[in-house]
Amino acid sequence: MFEEYFSDNAKQMRSSEIREFFKLTEKPEVISFAGGFPSKDCLPIDQVQEVNKRLLLEAEEEMLQYSPTEGQEDLRKYIVDFMAQKGIDVGVDNILVTSGSQQGLDLVSKIFINPGDKVITESPSYVGGLGAIRNYRGDILSIKVDNKGLRLDLLEAELERLTNNGQQIKFIYLVADFNNPTGLSLAVERREKLVELAEKYEFLILEDDPYSKLKYDGPERPAIKNFDKQGRVIYLGSFSKIFIPGIRVGWVVAAEEVIQKLILAKQSTDLCSNSMGQRLIAACGREGIIDNQIKKLCRLYRRRRDKTMESLNKYFPPEVNWTEPEGGFYTWVELPPYLNSKDLLFKAIEQNVAYVSGEAFSSSGQKQNAFRLSFSQPTLEEIEEGIYRLSEVIKTELNSFEARNQRCIK
Amino acid sequence: MFEEYFSDNAKQMRSSEIREFFKLTEKPEVISFAGGFPSKDCLPIDQVQEVNKRLLLEAEEEMLQYSPTEGQEDLRKYIVDFMAQKGIDVGVDNILVTSGSQQGLDLVSKIFINPGDKVITESPSYVGGLGAIRNYRGDILSIKVDNKGLRLDLLEAELERLTNNGQQIKFIYLVADFNNPTGLSLAVERREKLVELAEKYEFLILEDDPYSKLKYDGPERPAIKNFDKQGRVIYLGSFSKIFIPGIRVGWVVAAEEVIQKLILAKQSTDLCSNSMGQRLIAACGREGIIDNQIKKLCRLYRRRRDKTMESLNKYFPPEVNWTEPEGGFYTWVELPPYLNSKDLLFKAIEQNVAYVSGEAFSSSGQKQNAFRLSFSQPTLEEIEEGIYRLSEVIKTELNSFEARNQRCIK
Structure with missing residues (x-):
């Protein structure tokens, strides 16, 4: 695979x-040890079966009909609460439901990257992120990581160099928590500093976060998005690693203006994400099944x-x-x-x-x-x-x- | 909507x-009379519920885990048989499962269109098709239709004009059966002739077919794909209008080489289509529930x-x-x-x-x-x-x- x-x-x-x-x-x-798949030994099959059966009776049309492009209202509200638990205060208009967070990577690349635009990634970086950026012919510059994640000294030097050449980057893409492939996390002080750099050098940050809830030692770190004051951070979430991958439901959190553009891009891409999956996730979320999982x-x-x-x-x-x-x-x-x-x-x-x-x-x-x-x-x-x-x-x-x-x- | x-x-x-x-x-x-949605009065809720329950017991992992990018093997085999019923003889390697046929439009546009490439569409034409082509900055030329569909005399004149200018088109996009928005169909003799033109002027044909099974008078027409000898026709199918829209499962039929490229494009777009939906469609298809619907x-x-x-x-x-x-x-x-x-x-x-x-x-x-x-x-x-x-x-x-x-x- x-x-x-x-x-x-x-x-x-x-x-x-x-x-x-x-x-x-x-x-x-x-x-x-190859595939980055969730374990098959812990799929929440019984709960899914029960909830699914009930929903098909109760919410027939929402299960089977097209959904709004931006996602079902119930699911967007659940995601708002999920983000609030992380200390990130947003409304439904800041949420787009996507067909897995890979679609978030694709759509963000689609609405921001013109061929030749510069995008910074970590080295090494998630292949799906690199692939999405390349598909829109973004020019990828990579910055090394150490044990505390992305090296901001190298990043700042690169940003200075670009500025002196009259160049700019569109966004920086990174997995700040339990990075794929390194497993390492960006230190909290670097998260704050990264947002300051984004404000100073006027770029956006694409924070891809499929793993932060799967922390095995100590409390969760704040996301980069927690430090965002100007709406420069676009946050990608996913239920694939924390609940069910095959259901293909992820989300984007961003400024309303960005979400509006993403909705327009998604319309021509797949119209909407699958309705059964959306309804199922919203119900399992509300009933505590996801937290339990x-x-x-x-x-x-x-x-x-x-x-x-x-x-x-x-x-x-x-x-x-x-x-x-x-x-x-x-x-x-x-x-x-x-x-x-x-x-x-x-x-x-x-x-x-x-x-x-x-x-x-x-x-x-x-x-x-x-x-x-x-x-x-x-x-x-x-x-x-x-x-x-x-x-x-x-x-x-x-x-x-x-x-x-x-x-x-x- | x-x-x-x-x-x-x-x-x-x-x-x-x-x-x-x-x-x-x-x-x-x-x-x-606005939305092109299937009727809510005829959703196959009981059958879906029963099959879904059984599948969650029998095929747990295939329901919930990631699927292969190209689609689940069972579903691809069912689609091969579905196409054979239309007299179109293909193998699983000619099939890509997509997240609705809108994704087929997006991916085909993605792998074929460079900015400025010429694409011909019908006038009027499906908005989702126009949107997908525009998203890759294709240059759309439109050809009028009459009661027998696309006017091939006008098409041929345009192709001649382009050839004389040293220009070529990448593909022509059309809905040959019960066109959206006109409701009209391309006459059978024009289908055959269109394939001949594609061979002569060396372009591809993107045949978008969500409706042909919903014919209320007389037998189905052969698809344009039925006349294809060189693999120039890329056929898009969908279960949205004939079964369930919210499940988001469609497919592409094309030459193996095209399918291979589409798989690579899909990887960076959404990794795979939703697994529950794929398994459900394959089972309902095999059990005659789709034909009945x-x-x-x-x-x-x-x-x-x-x-x-x-x-x-x-x-x-x-x-x-x-x-x-x-x-x-x-x-x-x-x-x-x-x-x-x-x-x-x-x-x-x-x-x-x-x-x-x-x-x-x-x-x-x-x-x-x-x-x-x-x-x-x-x-x-x-x-x-x-x-x-x-x-x-x-x-x-x-x-x-x-x-x-x-x-x-x-």
């Missing part, structure tokens, strides 16, 4: 080599995150580094620079273990010595076994590199 | 004047179409003309050229009756003396009463025009 995240530049490869490769990862004997998921994923960290510590050789996520689905593994994670992947597959290699998350195909592990899907036993298998593949590569190197020295 | 169909050029108006106006048409006392809808809409024609004949003055559709939802009414259908609409609303005025269906705001009546939603009583009210509004306008004219002559 992950070939869908590769860059435009890799289109040829994606539709042949990687598709073929992906089929291999789907074999049941492969332990896959988030708690269950946090318990499940916390154990998987812990097992992942434990296994990496236990098996991986000292030459390898990885991030320690406080939430979300991912850890980002960095190999020594002389190893190539894509070459390694083919060997890993032979040992029935899979991940996504790093260059997928780079706008320029960098990050070739890194890869993403997603711990959301495998069970605890699979996590330990899979990481053990991976460690063996890596050690073999390291040894063979050393052997080659020593021969060279001789 | 119809403001969503207006052109890019009309954006400013749409988001204020027309939105306000649209609210008026939603008042319960208004008989609305089509029969029911044909019976319902046939009566509404007949009542519409009867009422127009009974009440409308001789200065007014309209089309006689063999299927679908629409009839297209032409007033004398000195009447403006938008001005008239405000007067109609005052009399609690509504339609969509003609300029919405023109790429250049023409068709100001025409309007679209949709007979899918009002009941038989409402149809007669609504058309009576409209006839009174039109007669008053005609009389007042004549009075003004006579004053001028004096």
Whole structure:
């Protein structure tokens, strides 16, 4: 499934080599850390079934007829309350319901990017975000991250450079909480500072937040949107990771003027998001089923995150580094620079273990010595076994590199 | 709801004047011939409820997890069989499931149109098609229709003119069966000839077919796609009008190479279409529920179409003309050229009756003396009463025009 995240530049490869490769990862004997999917072990099937049955009786027409382009009123009101819980005070006119937050990425790119417009992303960055920006031929500039997320010193230097050249950026795109692929979060003081920079250099911020509710240690951080005073932050939310992915319901929070433009763009894109899904989410939200599901998921994923960290510590050789996520689905593994994670992947597959290699998350195909592990899907036993298998593949590569190197020295 | 169909050029108006106006048409006392929605009187609620309940038990993961971007295998197979019933022989690799056929319009526009590329449409044409093409800054050329659909003599002359100027068109977009807004169909001999022209002048044909199964007199016509030998026809299908609109499931039939590109485009647009809807459609299709629903809808809409024609004949003055559709939802009414259908609409609303005025269906705001009546939603009583009210509004306008004219002559 992950070939869908590769860059435009890799289109040829994606539709042949990687598709073929992906089929291999789907074999049941492969332990896959590849897909960023929610676990199938915790789908809220009973509640969904009950609520759905009731709604089909009570709200027939709203379940089956077209919905308004901006989304059903009930769902927008629930989202307003959901945002209020995060301390973000908005009204229904600030909400657009989207067909998953990927559509938010597409529509925001559609209404803001002219070909050649400059957009800043994190390096590494979510492939779906890169893909949406590229589809409108945005010119992507990437800024490195450290353990506290996006490096604002580098960002400010870049903004200065652009300003001196009479150039501007349209927006900056980032996943501030439990970033895909790094698992890292933007430090709170950087969030505040980033908004100040947006005001100073007059750009917008596209904050993509599918994961912040899946925090396994300590309280949630405020979103970047919490610091927004001028409406410069466009916030994307999603029910895919915290409730049900296949229902395809996400949302955008933005200034009313932006929402109005997005509604016009959505009209020609898919008319409206699916009505059954919208009605179902609104009802499950109101009845506390979503909040309850988030708690269950946090318990499940916390154990998987812990097992992942434990296994990496236990098996991986000292030459390898990885991030320690406080939430979300991912850890980002960095190999020594002389190893190539894509070459390694083919060997890993032979040992029935899979991940996504790093260059997928780079706008320029960098990050070739890194890869993403997603711990959301495998069970605890699979996590330990899979990481053990991976460690063996890596050690073999390291040894063979050393052997080659020593021969060279001789 | 119809403001969503207006052109890019009309954006400013749409988001204020027309939105306000649209609210008026939603008042319960208004008989609305405006929205192109399926009737709420015939939603297959019981069957959907039963199938849905069973599927949530049997196919939990496929209902709730992400689907493949190209669509669920079962649904694609059902669509292959659905197309075979129309005499169109394709395989699953020729099928992409879309989030309604509006997404098909968007994605096809996305993968084919560079800014300034020429695209031919019918005049008048479906607003959602015009909107999708405009969003990618296609240069729209429109060709008139007559009672047999697109005028191929005019098309051929235009193609010759373009060829002589060293220009080419990318594709031609049309609704060949029970066109939105005219209700007319392209004659079979013109379908065959159109494919020959596409081969000769090397363009593609985008055939948008939401209505062909809703035929109330005689057997279905072959689709344009039936005459396609080189893969030049891209066919868009939809379950919105023949089954359930709110489920947002449509499809594209095209050459495998085109489907591959569309899959890549869809990945960055919404990842996948909603899984519950896909599974539900595939199951209802296999169990004959969709075929059965089509029969029911044909019976319902046939009566509404007949009542519409009867009422127009009974009440409308001789200065007014309209089309006689063999299927679908629409009839297209032409007033004398000195009447403006938008001005008239405000007067109609005052009399609690509504339609969509003609300029919405023109790429250049023409068709100001025409309007679209949709007979899918009002009941038989409402149809007669609504058309009576409209006839009174039109007669008053005609009389007042004549009075003004006579004053001028004096």
